[in-house]
Amino acid sequence: MFCSVIMNRILCISNKNVFSRISTVHKSARHVSQDIFTGDKDRFKGLTIDSNKQKCTQNNFLNKLEESLSEWTSQGHRCIWFRVSIKQAFWVPLLAEKGFNFHHARDDFVMMYKWLPLDSEPNLPPPCHTNLGVGAMVFNKRDQILAISEKHYEYPHWKLPGGYVERGEDIIDAGVREVREETGVEASFQSLITIRHSHKMMYGNSDIYVLMMMKAISEKIILSQREIKDCKWMDIEEYTNHPHVHEFNRLVVQKALEYRSKKLKLNIKKRTVKWPTAVREMNYLVIENCEY
Structure with missing residues (x-):
């Protein structure tokens, strides 16, 4: 009987020590998580x-x-x-x-x-290194091209309306917006024409410029006073032979007319795509027949 009492007291003291240690560990863990x-x-x-x-x-x-x-x-x-x-x-x-x-x-x-690892090199995605822009070749009912001259160029020029695509903005929507902002003209998408990819551009980044063909819904020009010095509708022959039109833009006109003659359209379509962990809308390119 005496031995039994002694053993119970020893077990009780031992359990108190264990609980005390567990409590200390929990308090220490809480302390670390707070710090x-x-x-x-x-x-x-x-x-x-x-x-x-x-x-x-x-x-x-x-x-x-x-x-x-x-x-x-x-x-x-x-x-x-x-x-x-x-x-x-x-x-x-x-x-x-x-x-x-x-x-x-x-x-x-x-x-x-x-x-943190000392035994390996960082394997991280690169920071953003490519800018995305759009240019719009807008034709009106008289088959004229909408041309602009910007304020902040160091040389005379006639170029196409366009600018950078905003975060979360679709390419077609960017083209419609840029034409409206710079010229006041409303336009709708007809076809992609080509893509220009170049390097060492603004901020040292690469640059992708998407050229698209558009149809004028309205023709009245309202200049953006902040960006545009001049804007007008130009006959195709006048535009392609003007000394202030860059040779690349002449090539773009040529390809646009070629697509029209062959009744081809490079269309951008949207589709919802599902993955095991995400659902996203994606734009993709298709070639279609088209009556311009």
Whole structure:
């Protein structure tokens, strides 16, 4: 009986010690989780931290970052991304001090990254390196071409209305918008003509320029005072023989007329495509017969 009482007391003390240790571990885990940055994991074992979602002052930033990097390394994370809002711009030099590099930026944030594994090189998608633009060859009922001369060129020229495609904008919609903004003319898509791909353009990027044939719905010209110096309807022969028209634009006219004579249309169609993890709308090119 005496031995039984002693054993129960020993077990009780032992259990208290175990529970005490478990409690300490839980408290320690909670302490660590509170002292590191939180973010969204990706399928590549990466982690993205959004500065707008973090509570951190300039005074404790470096300590919190060091603890976070240590924890992320032990957890096997590969690339750490910081999406730094312009409101937390003071993070940028502090991240750079700890080995973070720039990847890309927008108007209100910069994305910085650090590759953690020491036994491999970063395998990351490149930042945006190609600009996408559209040019529109608009024909009216008299088979004239809509030509513009822009304000900010250093040499005389007659070119086609056009400009850059906006984020999330379809190519055809961009063409319609650019024609309207620059000339006031409403136009509808008829056919893609060709694509020009060149390098070392604006910001050192590559450049893809999509040329399309369009039909004028209206013909009244209302100039964009910010961008356009002059705009007019030109006969095809006048345009293709004008000394201020670039040879590439002459080629584009030639190809457009060729498509019309052969009754060919390079059409852009849209389709909803499903993957196991996503549903997206995609534009694709098809060749069709067409009566212009």
